[in-house]
Amino acid sequence: MTTPSHIPNVLAIAGSDPSGGAGIQADLKAFSARRAYGMAAITALTAQNTCGVSAVHLVPPDLVHQQLTTLFDDVRVDAVKIGMIATADIAMAVADALSARNQAPVVLDPVMVAKGGASLLHDDAVNAVREGLLPLATLVTPNLPEAARLLDLPVAGTRDDMLAQATALQRLGPLAVLIKGGHLADEASPDCLVMADGVHWFETARIATTNTHGTGCTLSAAIAAELAHGHTIDHAVRAAKQYVTGAIAAAHRLTVGHGHGPTHHFHELWHA
Numbered sequence: 575m576t577t578p579s580h581i582p583n584v585l586a587i588a589g590s591d592p593s594g595g596a597g598i599q600a601d602l603k604a605f606s607a608r609r610a611y612g613m614a615a616i617t618a619l620t621a622q623n624t625c626g627v628s629a630v631h632l633v634p635p636d637l638v639h640q641q642l643t644t645l646f647d648d649v650r651v652d653a654v655k656i657g658m659i660a661t662a663d664i665a666m667a668v669a670d671a672l673s674a675r676n677q678a679p680v681v682l683d684p685v686m687v688a689k690g691g692a693s694l695l696h697d698d699a700v701n702a703v704r705e706g707l708l709p710l711a712t713l714v715t716p717n718l719p720e721a722a723r724l725l726d727l728p729v730a731g732t733r734d735d736m737l738a739q740a741t742a743l744q745r746l747g748p749l750a751v752l753i754k755g756g757h758l759a760d761e762a763s764p765d766c767l768v769m770a771d772g773v774h775w776f777e778t779a780r781i782a783t784t785n786t787h788g789t790g791c792t793l794s795a796a797i798a799a800e801l802a803h804g805h806t807i808d809h810a811v812r813a814a815k816q817y818v819t820g821a822i823a824a825a826h827r828l829t830v831g832h833g834h835g836p837t838h839h840f841h842e843l844w845h846a
Contacts, residue, residue, distance in 0.1 A: 582802035583650055584610045586795060587642070587668055588657030588685070589618035589630075595836030596788030601655055601795040603839035608799035608817065613649065615641035617668075618660050624787055624831025632660055635667035642671035651678050653802035655795050656711075658685040660695060662702035669706035679712040679801040682748070683794035684720050700724065709747030713807055715794045716743070717754045733764060733775075740768040750807050752797075754790070767811055774808055776815055785825030785835035792837055793818045817842075 584605045591597035598614045605612030617638055621629035645651070654676060659665045672680065684703055686695040695703070704724055708714060721739045722729040724746075730736045736758070740751040750769040758764065767774040796817050800810030824841035838844075 580652075582610045582652040582799070583613060584653045584655065584795075584798050584802045585613045585615065585645065585651050586655045586657065586798075587615045587617060587638075587659075588655070588791070589620055589660070590616055591620060591622055591788070593623045593787070593831060593836070595624065595830065595834075596791045597658060600788040600791040600836070600839065601657065604792045604795035604817075605799050607839050607842065608796050608803075608814075610652075610799040610802055613645060613651075615645065617658055617664050623833065624835055625833035630660070632664065635661070635663040638664055639667040639671050642668070643675065646671070646675040651676060653678050653798040654680045655798035656680065656682045656707060657791055657794065658695075659699060659703060659707070662696065662699045665699055665702035665706050669702075669710060672710055676710075679798070680710050681794045681798040681801065682707055682711040682714045683790055684714065684716050684724060685790065686720050686723060704746060708743070711748035712801065713750045713752060713797060713811075714743060714748045715752045715754065715790070715797070717756060717790060718758065721753050730758070733758075733766070736764075736766045737768070737773060740766050740773075744768050752811055754793075756789075765811075765815065767808060769807060774811075776811065778815060778819055781819070781822050783822060783825060784833070785828070785837060786822060787834040787836045789818060789822065789837060792821060792839065 586601035589597045602612040619631040718730050736753050740753045743751045752767045755764040763778045763780050765776040796814035797810045800813050820841050821837035824838040
């Protein structure tokens with residue numbers, strides 16, 4: 575936790591999205607919007623826009639590891655957000671570096687599929703994420719398909735299923751689990767937070783928009799920033815969800831691309 579005189583430093587470990595709506599770019603915007611200094615270790619370069627991903631170039635695992643160790647040699651890290659990992663080797667490089675050097679909260683967003691449908695996690699990496707990264711996580715934030723894949727179960731179709739899968743994921747090592755219910759066939763979009771002290775449900779009305787590119791990245795990054803400020807997990811989730819809901823609601827003020835547009839990360843700061 576930082577002192578009142580310190581601006582927290584938050585590290586994102588993820589892939590790059592040149593359209594600016596997801597990945598490292600979204601993380602850095604969310605960190606800034608939540609009053610934190612953002613840093614980034616890149617795991618992959620992508621060619622993508624709001625309509626989809628056309629190419630992925632992976633960063634060698636040893637260079638991912640070196641990015642992290644070099645950073646920890648010099649900079650205080652107050653929270654870590656992990657996004658796109660892509661391969662088992664990269665997952666283990668991240669796990670090794672964090673196990674050795676990190677003492678800050680870790681938010682793991684197990685990115686598996688892009689909004690346009692492209693796979694962003696190799697099949698052999700699922701087990702590496704499960705065994706290498708989940709035990710390091712303060713909070714893991716899967717959507718329904720991601721939770722099901724991590725557990726090798728059918729996708730949750732009810733709130734009871736969501737709770738059962740969140741509980742099962744917590745048994746794999748993370749301190750807390752937030753399963754996002756956006757894929758649930760429900761008029762609302764409920765999220766289920768399971769922690770040691772109990773279960774918390776967050777109810778959010780659905781917003782009719784296609785501007786949802788990078789919402790998962792943005793939410794997990796905002797949570798990491800809140801944790802870096804010293805807030806509790808449930809407070810961090812609540813504040814981050816309120817921020818992301820506002821970013822989605824204000825996304826129509828942007829004119830970016832012709833597909834799934836980005837959210838408005840700076841909706842609270844830009845009033846024009």
